[in-house]
Amino acid sequence: MGLSQIAVIVVGAVLIGFILWWFFGKHTEEAGRATINGNDQEATIVVNGGYSPSTLVLKKGVPAKVKFDMRDSTACLSHVVFEQLGINKDLTKQKITTIDIPTDKNQTFNYACGMDMFHGKIVVK
Numbered sequence: 751m752g753l754s755q756i757a758v759i760v761v762g763a764v765l766i767g768f769i770l771w772w773f774f775g776k777h778t779e780e781a782g783r784a785t786i787n788g789n790d791q792e793a794t795i796v797v798n799g800g801y802s803p804s805t806l807v808l809k810k811g812v813p814a815k816v817k818f819d820m821r822d823s824t825a826c827l828s829h830v831v832f833e834q835l836g837i838n839k840d841l842t843k844q845k846i847t848t849i850d851i852p853t854d855k856n857q858t859f860n861y862a863c864g865m866d867m868f869h870g871k872i873v874v875k
C-alpha cells in the first residue's frame with residue numbers, strides 16, 4: 751500500500767468522523783444566566799447575527815431586566831418580538847434596549863426577529 755493510499759484512508763476516516771459528529775454529536779449551547787443584584791436580576795443578550803446566549807434562564811420571582819445589546823446592522827435583526835408579551839421593539843434606536851420580563855411564574859418566552867428568522871428563548875424557573 752502506497753503512501754497516497756494511506757493518506758486517502760486517513761482523510762476518509764477524518765471526514766466520516768466529522769460527519770458523524772456533525773449529525774449525531776451534541777451541540778448544546780450553554781444557557782445564559784442573569785446576575786442578581788439586590789432585589790432584581792439583569793442579563794444581557796448580544797444581538798449579532800443571532801442572539802447570544804440564545805437561551806437565557808431567569809430566576810422565578812425576581813424582577814428581571816433583559817438588555818438587548820445591538821451590534822448587528824442588518825434589517826433582519828432590527829426588531830425583537832415577544833409575541834406572548836405583545837412586545838415588538840426597535841433595537842436600532844439605541845445601543846442597549848431594556849425589556850422587563852415577568853417572572854411571576856415558571857414559563858418560557860420565545861422571541862424572534864421581526865421576520866421570525868432568528869429565535870431565542872427566556873426560561874423563567
Ligand SMILES: [Cu+2]
Binds near residue numbers: 826827865
Ligand atoms: Cu429577521
